[in-house]
Amino acid sequence: MGNIKAPEGTMCTKSHEYALKEAELLKIGITDYAVEQLGDVIFVELPEVGARFSKGDVFGTIESVKAASDLYAPVSGTVESINENLSASPELVNEDPFAEGWIIKLKEFNTAEFQGLMPYDNYREDIEG
């Protein structure tokens, strides 16, 4: 698991989602730490494209072998796209959480909220306490 690297500019929540800017969009997923804690991801329940979420809203559910966990919107925004590949291959979240294992992309997102998230390095320090 130690070979996964968070890209530059990755911002995180205390509930272990990340947000990463991709041109005009904001890519959302769960962190490598969350993946380690969950173990094998076997199902991801995704929202509808076009759905609008406020920061902190449940936008989906991620299920590991052991349990179902809610996914919380790190910032307010509108779902521009969802990762359709997760339906057939939920293990992408385990294998490559920051790239192939992304979950949704937001458009028209709240920039101030994004800037208020924890930079990845601070997040790691926070969880490693």
Add this chain to the structure above:
Amino acid sequence: MNTIMENIRKTALNEEHIKLGAKMVPFGGWNMPLQYGSIIDEHNTVRKNAGLFDVSHMGEVFLTGADAVEFLQSLVPQDISALKTGKAVYCQLLNNNGGMIDDLIIYRLEDVNDFPYFMLIVNASRINEDYEWIISKKSDYNVDIYNESDKLSMIALQGPFSSDIIEELGLIKSEQPERFSAKNAFIGSAEVIICRTGYTGEDGFEIVVSNSVVPTLWRNILEKGVEYSIKPIGLGARDTLRLEAAMLLYGQDMDEMTSPVEAGLSWSIAKNKQEIYSGKDDILMQLGGAGLKKRLIGFKMLDKSIPRHDYDIFIDDKPAGKVTSGGIAPYLGYNIGLGYIDAEYSPKIGDNIQIDIRGKLHPAQIVKRPFYTRGE
């Protein structure tokens, strides 16, 4: 450290688990390995090769004396008088209403001092309840009861290559116990009670051994098992394996408010047993089809959603019961569950039902149990 942490118990294999990189979790008061790697890999390793489990948290109660058979006859709905030396039987300890205090396996070992000698393997979470119940029922029976759970460890070697691995360790196949049998034996220099039982749906062994000897035996099995691609297996895969084999989990699929008839365990009950046992009137009535409050079903999801403990089961859009265990069936490749349907329904194999998952009804179908049966 808080007081809860201090009360968590460790098995004699705790250091082995840590060396193997296990993710340790508290489980029923014990610090146990949840997984060493991927739960799905561990699951499939047991189905295809062999896996080694630490199940030392489970309880071992020994029972002997002139009245040992008669006493056990009074506690369980199975016929213990028919249990031959060296054989094992799956049982339920019943309260006075036929509810299950625990489920257990009773092994009849070689007589000791000319008295029948039994080993009861009970659930970790129920050791005290079981022991107190058994003692409370002892009255005038001439029996001695020993709870040896603290002194003994148990490891389970499960999977198609289990017998080969035990042979490599010096106990040849012709000397290994047969299915649902047990014997005193040596594996190398380790003195053990070796039982051909398990909780995975595979061939394999459960081995009872003293705490001082278990680390060496554990390491030897893993070492000899390398050529059979053995892996240590955590509680995560133990749960998915038992669910795929539709084996019930005490405290989740069964409890004191549930009878073995309701739990789909009628096959295990001795219908013509003459002796009185706790809960017998209720059990006989239920076997006759009266007095049931619910019935166990097994189901598979018809979409990719995952049923979990406590989700509601719907029939024709009306709430009809609850899921007690659910999850992925890694070997079968779909999602499955066990649950109870209210007795007013007569669920049949092939019937469509629905599972309420986060407020949406998902399609499922009642299927035959076990979900998975090993090939011969």
